[in-house]
Amino acid sequence: MLTRRHLLASALAAPAILRFGTAEAATTLKISHQFPGGTIDKGDFRDRLVRKFAAEISKRSGGELAAEVYPNSSLMKTKAQFSAMRKGALDMSLFPLPYAGGEVPETNIGLMPGLVANYDQGLSWKNKPVGKALTDLLADKGIVILTWVWQAGGVASRSRPLIAPEDAKGLKVRGGSREMDMVLQKAGAAVLSLPSNEIYAAMQTGACDAGITSSTSLISFRLEEVSKSLTSGAGQSYWFMLEPLLMSKDVFDKLPKKHQDILTSVGTEMEAFGRQGAQDDDKGVAKVYEKAGAKVSELDAATVGKWRDIARDTAWKDYSARSANCANLMKLAADVT
Template sequence: MTLNRRHLLAAGLAAPALLKLGTGSAQAATTLKLSHQFPGGSIDEGDFRDRMCRKFAAALKERSKGAMEVQVYPGSSLMKTNAQFSAIRKGALDMTLYPSPYAGGEVPELNIGLMPALVPSYAQALAWKNAPVGRKITEILEAKGVILVSWVWQAGGVASRERPLLTPEDAKGMKVRGGSREMDLMMKQAGAATLSLPSNESYAAMQTGACDAVLTSSTSLISFRLEEISKALTSGRERSYWFMLEPIMMSKIVFSGLPKDQQDLIMAVGAELESFGQEGAKADDTRVEEVFGKAGAKVVQLDEPTLGKWRDIARDTAWKDFANKNASCAELLKLAEKVA
């Protein structure tokens, strides 16, 4: 891959190409940087999102016979969490595994990736990719300079410092981290105060009392050790109003500069790893109950009538607000509601 001076200056942190010098000729070897906010581990142990990134790196290196390498930077160690989406759009970062609603300030359509009570199950979430709503999201991202490499959905729950946050009535007077503008709208309507912060800052917020309850994925509830400071967990294992799209994404600037065979390999490996991602998310929906229960927290489940109450609030607040943003958001919501 050949980079011009403008791209190198803009990229700074990104290093999509290195040269291996042979006898009499230069052979391009692509090195990509993949950043995420979650705790690091190994290819076999730890947060499944970090493991997924490491498996992606290993598969790419093996199947390209060393022509491609991916360096994984966990824990926002390469750049701050909220900067990663802008960076891949500009070509300053090659790849990221990133919660889609974190990018809602730049691309409002991406807030549909954490629309409360819109996605009721993994089966429906997985159906998005090949449905019109998935194709529309892919088109929107590409127009903004982002390639969607691997779809990952996660269910989530609520960790609370004191009492469970189960019904809308429970939210009154609580300070809640929802994870997206739309989730916050639903919580505010239920009577909560909301605060916006990345999930990797949740522990400190709960520890200091700035936050009473954190809504996030089952995996993040475990990885950020929220059981240490929680007395209650609302599990997302059986049903949840919290399903988030958290894909692996790549800079279109960087992707477009790669040879076709490398582009194809990136997309193939990304698609193959989606099943690993979903299995990891589902396993953590069960494991989070075990982790919190062992720590002494009260574990509660949503029943269908309670989920219906949350859905009614979401439809009148978050869904309506999202659809009124622009014609593209309105179209996305209609397409999402059609997914069986």
């Protein structure tokens, strides 16, 4: 016998809720992400992006589509979101793609150190063979990409700056992907695998000496409070992560075409906002850390080249050897200059 408690639990877990009004059903999508929540006008740009997306799909559908945003991993744990979307148990997430690497190894192409050098290069993937190959692969795994979002990254450190590979020796570092970890290990660091929303606690306790993450996360997760130095990725960076707005293909396919068209068109339009938000934070992160008393350093082309050389000899080769799909994605991505 179903109890009231069971019914409530089922309602909370169910994706793509149909709300019935006097006219016709409205589909309410749940969007989950790990980043701090704010408003449509203030806060982490990734949270703002999904709120703008939600407002726009509601407007264009005349209220037939709606979305509820769940920041701070408040709906489910960070790394569980990808699997949940594949199963149709979660509608959407703005998700760091390499977090899915344990489940779908090919997704680690989304944080391949030294592979993407700037926003133009990363965002051009969408309309190049590498973008089609990645889109097709994700679709086969039950995932639709709605918005391509790339972010440059930097390093927050509890002690000495981590700029060049030789600075990594003896440090415990969070890299953000299996491949970045390989590069750090080659440079002499010990590595930690954890999502960006757990870096603060790890650095606070001393479990982590330095965290590499996006400029936005360096700000939003207040890492300046536990850091004495910052290496900014504003000018150049060897660390670019693909953090797209993703949707469950199972949920997407069940929607009428007019709603699918709204979702894809609004998703594409959000890409300019995502790029601007990422680049604004690339510029703003130094001010945040300087104000907190941290030493700020920048990367030059020669230093980025050192990291890329290590990556080419370790992570790139390892990734390409994992499967035919990985080898193909790596080749296609390397062709984009």
